[in-house]
Amino acid sequence: MLSRNEILGWLRKRNPVRLQELWEKADAVRKANVGDAVHLRGLIEFSNECVRKCSYCGMNASNYRLTRYCLTDDEIVACAKTAFERGYGSVVLQSGYNPEIPMQWLGDIIAQIKKSFGLAVTLSIGERTISELKHLKLMGADRYLLRFETSDLGLYQKIKLQKNLKSHPRIRLLQTLRELGYEIGGGIMIGLPGQTYSMVARDIELFQKLDLDMVGVGPYIPHPGTILGKQFLMAEENIPGQIPNSALFTRKVIALTRLACPQSNIPATTALANISSNGFIIGLRSGANVIMPNLTPEPFRSLYSIYPTTSNHIMNYNHFDILDAIAQLNRKPGTGHGGRVKFPAGR
Ligand code: 5AD
Numbered sequence: 041m042l043s044r045n046e047i048l049g050w051l052r053k054r055n056p057v058r059l060q061e062l063w064e065k066a067d068a069v070r071k072a073n074v075g076d077a078v079h080l081r082g083l084i085e086f087s088n089e090c091v092r093k094c095s096y097c098g099m100n101a102s103n104y105r106l107t108r109y110c111l112t113d114d115e116i117v118a119c120a121k122t123a124f125e126r127g128y129g130s131v132v133l134q135s136g137y138n139p140e141i142p143m144q145w146l147g148d149i150i151a152q153i154k155k156s157f158g159l160a161v162t163l164s165i166g167e168r169t170i171s172e173l174k175h176l177k178l179m180g181a182d183r184y185l186l187r188f189e190t191s192d193l194g195l196y197q198k199i200k201l202q203k204n205l206k207s208h209p210r211i212r213l214l215q216t217l218r219e220l221g222y223e224i225g226g227g228i229m230i231g232l233p234g235q236t237y238s239m240v241a242r243d244i245e246l247f248q249k250l251d252l253d254m255v256g257v258g259p260y261i262p263h264p265g266t267i268l269g270k271q272f273l274m275a276e277e278n279i280p281g282q283i284p285n286s287a288l289f290t291r292k293v294i295a296l297t298r299l300a301c302p303q304s305n306i307p308a309t310t311a312l313a314n315i316s317s318n319g320f321i322i323g324l325r326s327g328a329n330v331i332m333p334n335l336t337p338e339p340f341r342s343l344y345s346i347y348p349t350t351s352n353h354i355m356n357y358n359h360f361d362i363l364d365a366i367a368q369l370n371r372k373p374g375t376g377h378g379g380r381v382k383f384p385a386g387r
Pocket residue numbers: 096097098186187189228229258259260261262263311346347
């Protein structure tokens with residue numbers, strides 16, 4: 041168990057020699073608990089349609105300039121086939137929050153992917169109703185990703201442009217998802233305007249308390265077409281106690297997450313790789329054991345514009361570059377579904 045003070049101590053540390061200790065500690069805990077396999081999850085961004093107006097996300101419903109798309113069932117299954125052919129153990133079906141996605145349609149796609157390729161299926165489609173989640177589970181979905189973004193209710197309401205929430209809707213829903221039999225994944229963005237050291241320390245404590253099976257953390261990347269992105273880019277000075285949205289700080293949070301959640305599956309996220317040319321490597325060397333290669337075909341991938349992407353880090357997206365990075369670290373691609381390890385027996 042990590043204490044609040046220990047977490048805060050590491051979050052505030054700047055000395056690279058001391059920080060080296062943190063990376064090594066996290067790497068050792070990763071190796072002892074989840075081994076050297078790097079699980080590859082094929083990411084299929086099947087639709088950018090969204091009814092939410094989140095102030096941080098470039099796909100928010102108020103962005104009328106963005107061309108919206110939804111892949112066909114054949115296109116989605118073709119992406120899953122690529123994942124299968126490349127030897128990945130699972131796919132992640134991700135979209136904006138669109139209550140009109142027909143659950144029958146999505147359920148049938150899940151069933152087809154499971155039947156044809158035997159892959160584990162993870163969903164990341166926002167805050168669905170319990171009956172929808174039950175249906176998708178029944179059709180074969182195994183896991184669900186729903187980042188709570190920040191556990192601080194005040195900051196959450198601010199970035200979501202929501203008011204008068206009595207409790208955090210996503211933290212509640214994660215618990216429901218577990219009860220429905222899903223493996224559950226949460227996570228946060230790092231460096232949101234107004235996010236403080238103690239908020240992030242509490243987020244990491246919550247990862248531990250919820251006993252998350254998967255934890256994804258990535259830097260907040262301001263999108264100039266969003267309300268929050270404009271505020272961020274125009275701000276002249278730092279708010280006191282504000283945490284940076286840097287690769288170094290993200291690396292600290294990944295390492296601390298590994299110490300807090302030794303058995304969780306933790307990705308080196310695309311957002312990290314997007315702000316740092318060796319983002320995947322530093323993630324994998326500091327506690328991460330998962331990469332989610334993007335399988336979304338162009339022109340759709342460019343339309344899935346959560347945040348602006350920097351084209352100079354092309355390597356982040358290439359299957360073979362990812363394999364090379366894994367080999368360079370003397371690690372190996374995972375085999376099988378790569379679900380959460382559980383030992384001693386039971387949770
Ligand atoms: N920068 C970084 N990450 C973002 N996300 C959404 N918008 C941004 C942004 N501007 C993340 C959120 C969401 C996930 C799918 O993408 O954490 O849960």
